[in-house]
Amino acid sequence: MVSTAAARLAAARRIAAGIPDPELPMVTVADLGILRDIRMDDGSLVVTITPTYSGCPALTEIARDLHGALTEAGLGPVTVQTALAPAWTTDWITDEGRRKLAAAGVAPPGPVSHGPVPLTLSPGRPGGAPDAGVR
């Protein structure tokens, strides 16, 4: 058992931040901004996570991983809860997360645009036929 509440919280933050994302194991849930908050509530650790998109099937796995790792470390009891608002955006991926994604060959997303419907088509693939995509 960890002696003080502050030490328990610090240990929990360290462990939770190191949990890998199930789909992109080269980055952690903290790198992606999925891990929202960890706090103590009446002797319990309360971990808040957020889905990247509404149908995200990985959220259950992430909750289990967090719960398992924190419990095994003797930091329980642990509750993992979901928060929908504010909604996640790719802006929440940390610089460290972007660096790791790029190093693994995954193009990190750029800033989110909030413009109207883009009515100008982007150019086709480099070197592709002019009608690529329309067959």
Next chain:
Amino acid sequence: MTGDQTEDEFAAYQGLAEDSGDHRWAFGTGFTDPLEGIDTSVPDGVDAAALAAYCLMLGDDALIFSHRLQQWMTRMPELEEETAIANIALDLLGQARMLLARAGRAEGAGRDEDQLAFFRAEPEFRNVRLVEPEDADFAGLVGRLLVFSAWRLALLGQLTGSADPVLAAIAAKGAKETAYHRDYAAQWVIRLGDGTAVSHARMQAALGVVWPLVDELFLADPVTAALPGVAADPAAARAETAAVLDAVLAKATLDRPDAAPLAPVAGRTGRDGVHTEALGYVLAELQSVARAHPDATW
């Protein structure tokens, strides 16, 4: 097959469904309540029954259209589009799960998302008829997706200010996804409309098929009327939707179809539980496994 063999098969599946230490053997199968840990109490002054009915309407739109998009899997013209449509279908399924779960909680009769999705009959579904028909080609798919997402984004935009904080949060999350769906569809409608003579003709024909179901999207309904400040006004979504569609069609060199709306049946449409024949086929595929094995877990 003997009874024993059947027993054995079930035993094998039972083992898979049990919670084991290594849960990664089947990633993404551990479905839980999509609103777990979220305060789903209904705010004071909000009609809980109407809120449940309203969430069912928006949830059914997403559920049925998601299923129609899923039916296109392995049939896309390119792998890139296969991935895009799969993701759009998954987004809509995610929105449907949260909305059906919200409906079940507000209703307070103990029905969860699975019971609402798999154990309601056709007249109990409240989706608009736009999401029901099967599309004949890719032009039909992107034409329907453009209309659906332009309309849904207009509704979700209003709902981000809903007096129900759960609905507002679901809408804010869904709006980001639906904005992508609209952009994706718009780009393809433009590419096909402003493409070859053949692609233009097929895109124009596809719009003609979809258009009779557009007017229904903006009709007033009693559920929405019972939820001032909570639900989105469909009439108010008409101008925004029309502006987006007009802009895309102009860029795509396509004409806005001059097609008469599909008439309500004795004054009733999808929101009243009156559907096209196509919905029956969707539900047969969607529900048959769950109805054959009502005690199954996954």
